[in-house]
Amino acid sequence: NFAHGEVFMAGAMTGFIASDKFSANGLWESNFLLSLVIVIVLAIMVSTFTAVLMERVAYRPLRESPRLIPLITSIGVSFFIQ
Known part of the structure; x- marks a missing residue:
């Protein structure tokens, strides 16, 4: 996940x-x-809220998709948070 740093x-x-x-x-x-x-x-609360929101909105809907799709989503989420 490229958005962990953000x-x-x-x-x-x-x-x-x-x-x-x-x-x-x-x-x-x-x-x-x-x-x-x-x-x-x-x-800690802000980091946790951001991570949970990111997982629920961006990653959970893509669990059954091919591997490249979550990778691209991770880069997009990283840009969005920045």
């Missing part, structure tokens, strides 16, 4: 944006451990 990057970008917002609000400095746990859980 799934992880969606989680990483979510974590980065959330930590940036926490830092702007002062929550990052005041309660670092709680902020870190929230950021990590949020990143």
Whole structure:
């Protein structure tokens, strides 16, 4: 699956944006451990949601198709997520 990197990057970008917002609000400095746990859980949730959605929409309908079709779909999903 060529889109695995994009799934992880969606989680990483979510974590980065959330930590940036926490830092702007002062929550990052005041309660670092709680902020870190929230950021990590949020990143995991976004990555999981993206992966499950991608599997249900793009890959599950193609289970019985020839091998080349899911490969092309994987490249297309990768471009779509980017």
